Amino acid sequence: MTSKIAVIGFGNIAKAIITPLFDKKLLNPKDVYCLVNTKKSLENIRKNYKYDINILQANSKGSEIIWDCKVKLLSVKPQQLKNIIELEKNKNNNLLVSILAGVSLEKLIKKFPNHKCVRVVTNIPITIGKGLTGISWGDEITKDQKQFIKRLFENSSKIYDFPEDLLDIFLSVTSSGPAIIALIIEALSDGGLSGGLQKKLSEELVVEMILGTVSLIKETNLTTAELKNMVTSPGGTTISALRVLENRSLRSALIEAIVSASNRSKEFH
Numbered sequence: 660m661t662s663k664i665a666v667i668g669f670g671n672i673a674k675a676i677i678t679p680l681f682d683k684k685l686l687n688p689k690d691v692y693c694l695v696n697t698k699k700s701l702e703n704i705r706k707n708y709k710y711d712i713n714i715l716q717a718n719s720k721g722s723e724i725i726w727d728c729k730v731k732l733l734s735v736k737p738q739q740l741k742n743i744i745e746l747e748k749n750k751n752n753n754l755l756v757s758i759l760a761g762v763s764l765e766k767l768i769k770k771f772p773n774h775k776c777v778r779v780v781t782n783i784p785i786t787i788g789k790g791l792t793g794i795s796w797g798d799e800i801t802k803d804q805k806q807f808i809k810r811l812f813e814n815s816s817k818i819y820d821f822p823e824d825l826l827d828i829f830l831s832v833t834s835s836g837p838a839i840i841a842l843i844i845e846a847l848s849d850g851g852l853s854g855g856l857q858k859k860l861s862e863e864l865v866v867e868m869i870l871g872t873v874s875l876i877k878e879t880n881l882t883t884a885e886l887k888n889m890v891t892s893p894g895g896t897t898i899s900a901l902r903v904l905e906n907r908s909l910r911s912a913l914i915e916a917i918v919s920a921s922n923r924s925k926e927f928h
């Protein structure tokens with residue numbers, strides 16, 4: 660990867676995307692210009708980040724250099740977007756890749772008229788290299804540019820191309836999903852606690868059970884219905900548990916949760 664890259668907002672997710680590229684020597688830290696907002700973050704990155712990148716504070720002398728880079732990764736929080744003002748420099752073939760949750764291509768194109776824009780949705784497991792990334796390509800993105808952008812994300816996540824109208828539901832399933840799973844882990848652990856298990860042990864058992872169940876589904880291609888039937892015997896313990904969940908409409912609550920997150924994401928467009 661030879662182009663110079665600007666990272667506007669070098670926070671948690673940007674680090675998760677960029678660091679593996681340095682680790683694998685696919686990017687040279689000297690070719691990457693990163694922008695943060697506060698002096699505290701600037702100093703923290705200078706002191707603690709393991710690579711010697713070009714780190715700059717927004718609105719400081721010389722920080723406009725980021726607009727010279729052909730490719731920009733935009734990774735501030737959505738509410739911070741209003742503070743990012745495009746500097747008209749090179750008008751041709753500039754590429755801006757946004758990972759801002761819920762910010763539409765239309766909004767990006769209006770805000771960055773001198774850039775071709777790409778909208779990306781990724782999720783928190785990207786911080787351990789196990790992310791899921793959905794990409795909606797704006798107009799006129801060339802094959803080479805698409806390949807370049809995919810290489811930015813493929814070291815930390817699995818990539819899926821999506822039309823933009825499916826990105827909200829992708830975001831809901833993949834980005835709200837981890838919080839839903841965390842809540843389920845917490846609740847099942849509390850069930851173990853109620854039955855007399857120590858909290859830490861109970862949580863460990865739940866996490867290992869979920870990992871094992873997911874591996875079983877992935878490795879054997881069992882359908883979820885087949886797996887459920889395998890562990891549900893007539894008049895047994897599991898059907899007794901499932902009956903409680905059906906009575907309390909857990910299935911419907913989870914479906915509505917995913918639809919609700921997607922609708923909320925659409926409100927941010």
Ligand SMILES: NC(=O)c1ccc[n+]([C@@H]2O[C@H](COP(=O)([O-])OP(=O)(O)OC[C@H]3O[C@@H](n4cnc5c(N)ncnc54)[C@H](OP(=O)(O)O)[C@@H]3O)[C@@H](O)[C@H]2O)c1
Nearest residue numbers: 668669670671672695696697700717735736742759760781
């Ligand atoms: N967190 C998640 O689960 C997740 C998952 C997928 C995608 N996302 C998306 O990823 C984006 C970044 O999230 P994050 O969790 O990485 O946030 P974060 O850690 O707070 O990082 C935001 C970065 O933007 C910088 N910044 C703020 N205002 C700026 C400005 N005016 N100019 C330049 N830099 C500025 C911040 O600098 P300071 O530190 O100096 O303030 C910080 O480095 C969000 O848009 C979010 O929607 C998040």
